[in-house]
Amino acid sequence: METKQNTCVFASVKQFITTENNGNLLIQCGLALFTIYILYKFFIGGRKNLPCRPVRDIGVSPASLGTGPKIDCVNPATGKSMGIVNALKPEEVKKCLAEAKIAQAEWATTSFDERRQVLQDFIDMFIANENEIVESSMKDTGKTRFEAMFGEILTSCEKLRYLIKHGEDALKPQTRRVPMLMGTKSGRLEYHPMGTIGIIIPWNYPVHSIISAAAAAIFAGNAALVKVSEWSTHSKILFEHLVRQVLSKRGHNPNLIQILPGMGETGEALVRSGVDKILFIGSPGTGKRVMKAASDNLTPVILELGGKDPMIIFDDVNLDWALAIAQRGCFINLGQNCISAERVFVHEKIYDKFCKAMADKINSLTQGPPEEGHFDFGSMTMPAQVDKVESLVQSAIKEGATLLAGGKRNPKYSKGNFFMPTVLSNVTEDMTIFNEEAFGPVCTIVKFSSEQDLIRMANGTVFGLGCSILTPDLKKAERVGSKISTGMLTINDYGASYLVQDLPFGGCKESGFGRFNGPEGLRGFSREVSVLTDRFPIITPVPRLIRYPIDPAAVGIIRQAILMIYSNGLTLKLKAGLNFAGKVMKNPKLLL
Numbered sequence: 001m002e003t004k005q006n007t008c009v010f011a012s013v014k015q016f017i018t019t020e021n022n023g024n025l026l027i028q029c030g031l032a033l034f035t036i037y038i039l040y041k042f043f044i045g046g047r048k049n050l051p052c053r054p055v056r057d058i059g060v061s062p063a064s065l066g067t068g069p070k071i072d073c074v075n076p077a078t079g080k081s082m083g084i085v086n087a088l089k090p091e092e093v094k095k096c097l098a099e100a101k102i103a104q105a106e107w108a109t110t111s112f113d114e115r116r117q118v119l120q121d122f123i124d125m126f127i128a129n130e131n132e133i134v135e136s137s138m139k140d141t142g143k144t145r146f147e148a149m150f151g152e153i154l155t156s157c158e159k160l161r162y163l164i165k166h167g168e169d170a171l172k173p174q175t176r177r178v179p180m181l182m183g184t185k186s187g188r189l190e191y192h193p194m195g196t197i198g199i200i201i202p203w204n205y206p207v208h209s210i211i212s213a214a215a216a217a218i219f220a221g222n223a224a225l226v227k228v229s230e231w232s233t234h235s236k237i238l239f240e241h242l243v244r245q246v247l248s249k250r251g252h253n254p255n256l257i258q259i260l261p262g263m264g265e266t267g268e269a270l271v272r273s274g275v276d277k278i279l280f281i282g283s284p285g286t287g288k289r290v291m292k293a294a295s296d297n298l299t300p301v302i303l304e305l306g307g308k309d310p311m312i313i314f315d316d317v318n319l320d321w322a323l324a325i326a327q328r329g330c331f332i333n334l335g336q337n338c339i340s341a342e343r344v345f346v347h348e349k350i351y352d353k354f355c356k357a358m359a360d361k362i363n364s365l366t367q368g369p370p371e372e373g374h375f376d377f378g379s380m381t382m383p384a385q386v387d388k389v390e391s392l393v394q395s396a397i398k399e400g401a402t403l404l405a406g407g408k409r410n411p412k413y414s415k416g417n418f419f420m421p422t423v424l425s426n427v428t429e430d431m432t433i434f435n436e437e438a439f440g441p442v443c444t445i446v447k448f449s450s451e452q453d454l455i456r457m458a459n460g461t462v463f464g465l466g467c468s469i470l471t472p473d474l475k476k477a478e479r480v481g482s483k484i485s486t487g488m489l490t491i492n493d494y495g496a497s498y499l500v501q502d503l504p505f506g507g508c509k510e511s512g513f514g515r516f517n518g519p520e521g522l523r524g525f526s527r528e529v530s531v532l533t534d535r536f537p538i539i540t541p542v543p544r545l546i547r548y549p550i551d552p553a554a555v556g557i558i559r560q561a562i563l564m565i566y567s568n569g570l571t572l573k574l575k576a577g578l579n580f581a582g583k584v585m586k587n588p589k590l591l592l
């Protein structure tokens, strides 16, 4: 009866489809359904798992209640004070951590969909408040509007976009292989939140450095305590407010991300507070102290320290193109950048021409207070760094370098940290400036002739952060690049890997270890859990062989099993297999 009915239905469906008009109708219906499906996926599909949380009170950040030493927030381009922020005392840092722990316990239960929603809100926040954020960073650091737009807004949006799009992939459990002996089991690696991540950032990107590290930390399910530098503290007031607004509006605890003002003492208190991991970005000297302090609690650390990055320019390049890249490499953010091109190696054939063109260009550019007009360069941020750059340049000249541009504080501005963009040629590997990080607007140009000398010199510092090589001969670039100890190699560009967020960022040697950005960065903020479980819904029996009391025959059986599995060569394996079978047959009960 049923079969008959089915045949009947099939026949009528077939007839329906083959009738021409109905066929068109079917295509139209199909298209309509497909459109509805796409619209559903686009507008509703991704959001279906989101619980609606009631809006929370934005409250007051525990990190803004410091009663420690006063930090005078000075605009480094004008010398004017923007106000006082109190540093956090060590016991106040502990309070921040206690609140972060409460926030994290709740946050760890959120889905990736909810975390993506918050990150998307952060992107919207950057776009809606772009002007305020840019100006805040300009006032804090003395950088130009262009640098702030590029280094604070664009990079932050790209970081967030990357996490939204690919973050979950990096944190998905990974299946791991099991050996034949454990064939009934299955293995996987899971990434769990660690708890609270302590992050210490420098002053060169006071907004981006906060969100870059904090967004990755919270996406992996953690809370973030970010200690900002006393040399660029002012941006934290605006930025912490914006971040708390996003979190509380979505019904999350706003203490999930706290921005801690303070000096070295506050940083040390954070390292010793019992956070679950430390990310330190700063100088090798402080990095060593961080690692020592972290060892008290065995807190793991990621260290992103300085660099003395080589940029290598071969004689087969287009000179104008290479100059443009080298200029950005040396003077981006006025050289206050860990991946600045601190040593430019130029082939002897084009050396003189290159040096002259570099000097002519730099001498033609403008410098001034960014809020007073459009300039190519603003001021430096930290007064002591100006002293350091000045002394490095002076010693280079004494040691025989040729000064082609700048070389001193800008005489037009008595106030503010204006050191002029500087070009030095005839720099050699024995000079102080060749070996010590300048972290300022200095382009030092070194001549090379043979590849061998070049590799020795380029590789010849204690640092190993980045390296860039300019040449149309990609084979040559790879060959030379592979011989230089570096964390990041960029061919025919400078520092561009930072905008490719899937590539981890970090160095070797005294430039530090551990990575941020990319899947490695997210996993670095995760507790890895190796899980071994049953592959099938059958509990694997424990062979009598390994049950107590141990049977004396067990030794021989295991020995033959080892030879059978691990011997090199088929005959050896076969022989061991036969022996194994013989021994098992004598004691069959031992395998069951």
Ligand SMILES: *[C@@H]1O[C@H](CO)[C@@H](O)[C@H](O)[C@H]1NC(C)=O
Binding pocket: 351, 352, 355, 356, 402, 425, 426
């Ligand atoms: C290097 O130094 C020599 C000797 O002082 C000088 O003649 C030459 O112009 C310098 N080269 C460049 C590119 O500045």
Ligand SMILES: *[C@@H]1O[C@H](CO)[C@@H](O)[C@H](O)[C@H]1NC(C)=O
Binding pocket: 455, 456, 459, 461, 483, 484, 485, 509
């Ligand atoms: C580069 O420097 C590192 C250590 O600083 C050294 O181990 C390595 O051998 C050097 N590479 C070459 C090609 O000399």
